Amino acid sequence: MSPLKVEVRIQSNDFDIEMEIENLRLDLANIGAIVTFCGLVREFECNEAGRNLDVLSKLILEHYPGMTEKCIEDIVKEAANKWNIEGVIVVHRVGTLNPNEKIVFVGVASAHRLEAFRAAEFIMDYLKVHATLWKKIVINGEQKWIEPKSSDHIKFQSWSD
Amino acid sequence: MSPLKVEVRIQSNDFDIEMEIENLRLDLANIGAIVTFCGLVREFECNEAGRNLDVLSKLILEHYPGMTEKCIEDIVKEAANKWNIEGVIVVHRVGTLNPNEKIVFVGVASAHRLEAFRAAEFIMDYLKVHATLWKKIVINGEQKWIEPKSSDHIKFQSWSD
């Protein structure tokens, strides 16, 4: 079995998904499936009851340089212990983002689609609750740190059931 | 709720995933998650026991024009009945493809990632067993129609369990 190819980047600039996928595929042999997840800044932030709050004007993302990359690399390795995957790229943006901008990209390459789907979803669920990233929203000129969603913690727990 | 945006294309030329995603997002509001699947021509075809067969030289894909698009549109509508999704693009290539070329793309846009993941996987599983597409491989100069995989039928059945 070839070693897992892992790339984790934290950056302020946008990314091109086609280019990330080409990068992911480089040097990988016999890949049959690539599953990607891309998270976007939503125009409305919803509360836990699913009700729309005010229209978002900005999202500000902060990370812990060095530790965030390490957290995500650990998550990717854990995914690779569970499923046969050949390569993973995770790109997470930080800084100030506008509504509809891309925030996060996860790309997983595997011989078969089932493993790529599972691993991509696992990495996202794990990232939401374990990667040292913090979101602040700007609404009506006021900044407010986002509270973690209990639904994210519940979804993450479901992987160990 | 806004109506589902659906685009299904059968084409011989390649596609750019970033452009497909931008196309998918066009006119959609408050999208938080985009899950994509891209299937590639593998260099080796494996038998059901997972053993590598000969190195593939070409893959030839045939469809039933009009019916194939309709099949896939029906699958997308069924996915939209099961999950809250806002938009779906499916692109399936036909004609002669080389190893490592892209065959199929499924992109699903949704407010939330769980629904996008489920719908994308469902559409792929359903497409594998219900869309009128047929694959022929060329190995050592000989053409051979591919047999459907029982694993695909089993995986598809699992959605109704």
Next chain:
Amino acid sequence: MSSKGIFRLLFFGRLRDISHNIDENQAIKDEIRSIKDLTSWLDAKDPVLGKELVKPFVLVSVNKNIVKNDYIISEGDEVAFLPPVTGG
């Protein structure tokens, strides 16, 4: 033999390769009224093809909708024999 109109007969995938001697335009007639009749008629004409048509998972569509064996063919119908699909 009274002709009751012409229908189109298509084969896809592996079935097309072994059905080159079957004309695309066929006439509805006493022996060919239902899909079942059509399959029997094709089997009599070419047993190699006929054997493939009754294999599991081979489906028949009329005007791009899957139909059952008892479907009665009408003039102008597009009938297609579809071997097990292998897309994706």
Next chain:
Amino acid sequence: MSSKGIFRLLFFGRLRDISHNIDENQAIKDEIRSIKDLTSWLDAKDPVLGKELVKPFVLVSVNKNIVKNDYIISEGDEVAFLPPVTGG
């Protein structure tokens, strides 16, 4: 009060906003040996911050690895208080 070396003290997210009066360079001393000591010392210095530090899901890392409350701080350590994460 005998100084036993300097460590770095970082706060992230909402904790950073309310910890601007806390110096990034801190000395290990009799009252600050473990993470638990550090939290108590911070609470005594600034009860508003202290209250936030003991909230559920606030984690502490040393040199970018999560540690428990009984971790003994060494010279040169980078100690960080991490509020519940909200990435993705």
